[in-house]
Amino acid sequence: MSFDVMIVGIGGQGTILTSNILGKACVIEGIPVRGAETHGMAQRGGSVESQIRIGQEFGPLIAPGSADMLLSFDLMEAVRAAHWLKPEGTIYTSREFVIPTSVFMQDFPAPTEQMLREMLGDRPAKIIDSRALAEEAGNILTQNIVMLGAASPMLPLKKESLQEAIRRTVPPKTIDLNLKAFEMGIDAGKN
Numbered sequence: 001m002s003f004d005v006m007i008v009g010i011g012g013q014g015t016i017l018t019s020n021i022l023g024k025a026c027v028i029e030g031i032p033v034r035g036a037e038t039h040g041m042a043q044r045g046g047s048v049e050s051q052i053r054i055g056q057e058f059g060p061l062i063a064p065g066s067a068d069m070l071l072s073f074d075l076m077e078a079v080r081a082a083h084w085l086k087p088e089g090t091i092y093t094s095r096e097f098v099i100p101t102s103v104f105m106q107d108f109p110a111p112t113e114q115m116l117r118e119m120l121g122d123r124p125a126k127i128i129d130s131r132a133l134a135e136e137a138g139n140i141l142t143q144n145i146v147m148l149g150a151a152s153p154m155l156p157l158k159k160e161s162l163q164e165a166i167r168r169t170v171p172p173k174t175i176d177l178n179l180k181a182f183e184m185g186i187d188a189g190k191n
Helices: 015-029 075-084 101-105 113-119 130-137 140-154 159-169 172-190
Strands: 003-010 033-038 047-054 067-072 085-094 125-128
Touching: 003 015, 003 075, 015 033, 015 047, 015 140, 015 159, 047 075, 067 075, 067 140, 075 085, 075 113, 085 140, 125 140, 125 172, 130 140, 130 172, 140 159, 140 172, 159 172
Parallel strands: 003 067, 067 085, 085 125
Antiparallel strands: 003 047, 033 047
16 A cells, blocks of 8 residues: 655745654555655745655655655645646645736736646646634644645544644644644545
């Protein structure tokens, strides 16, 4: 069994934290896991990618066009990374997006949400209002956990393992908040 997840976002959205949660959930279940991260200009606003290969015993890198899932915390990053997904793969993305500084510095027209949705093509995509759900959960910083919850039924991992991995990864004072965001994400992913 091998299930490849490409996680994308921008600096500050919790891309690395989410990949660490997935890795810990695999360890809890005794499933081999490999991963790689591309931080690049990961200061706030820079692209961040994590490749997680669940059940993979060999290389950590996902070949373009072969990821089973694209988990994105920014709609624009989902468009940019869609080429990693295999044709029957699934996209889970936040509807939030940040216009890159280079766009307005050069006075280029900014894309709209509708334009970005069209750029995703006809791939199966769940677009989640993670910001609103994270605010409802109690903290906007839990958007990544909302998205992890939304995508979790498609992952080859038990819900209980993901919950335990969240407990082991997030700061202790935010455990309940993050578990609430995770549950809200699961509900949102069903719709």
